[in-house]
Amino acid sequence: MIEELVRRTRTVRRFVEQKPVETTLLRAWVDLARLGGSARNAQPLKYMIVTEETQRTRLFPLLGWAGYLSDWPGPGPxxxxxAYIVCLLDTGLARGPESEAHFDLGIATQNLLLGAATHGVFGCRIGAFSADKVHRLLELEQRFKVLLVLALGYPAETVVVEEVGPDGDIRYWHDALGVHHVPKRSLTEVLVCPPMPK
Structure with missing residues (x-):
């Protein structure tokens, strides 16, 4: 069911690094991303799959991992x-303002992550990275702009969703056992009701 799939499709930042993700699966998930809605139907997003070990090793230090976990440098060896999937804007295809591509990107990456979750693979959308260095590392053409990096793998951590407490703190956190806690606002808080007719 879609509800169960959405509930378990959580951001994961620690993986079983030595368990590879099959390229055929990665390609299938990019296909799900491709099928997402696109503003003006411009379809300006492109994707690069990165699985080769040397490239992964060089890409890793160019990424920022968890803004709220200031004392955590990211996943260890x-x-x-x-695997990574690097999401690119093909500026030669972008027809409207660049901000439109970010609507496409949200839809596309959610499709991709939902597809991955059906195979027990989870990921992390990373928007904090050194764009110029990633561009050079991957030897991208000038027309491509790096928008997002998706880190993917089989999870090596447990993620728990809980309601935001009375203090309103939305920051995710790790407990003493390494469990990752993610506060979410309640349905009552996010559901805005229209005024009653007079």
Missing amino acids: GERPA
Whole structure:
């Protein structure tokens, strides 16, 4: 059921690094991304799959991992992603303002992550990275702009969703056992009702 799939499709930042993700699966998930809605139907997003070990090793230090976990430098050796999908804007295809591509990107990456979750693979959308360095590392053409990096792999952590407490703190956190806690606002809080007719 879609409800169960959405509930378990959580951001994961620690992976079973030595367990590879099959390229055929990665390609299938990019296909799900491709099928998402696109503003003006411009379809300006492109994707690069990165699985080769040397490239993964060089890409990892160019990424920022968890803004709220300031004392955590990111996953350690053995917990790093088994694969990345780099999301690119093809500026030669973008027809409207660049901000439109970000609507496409949200839809596309959610499709991709939902597809991955059906195979027990989870990921992390990373928007904090050194764009110029990633561009050079991947030897991208000038027309491509790096928008997002998806880190993917089989999870090596447990993620728990809970309601935001009375203090309103939305920051995710790790407990003493390494369980990752993600506060979410309640349905009552996010559901805005229209005024009653007079």
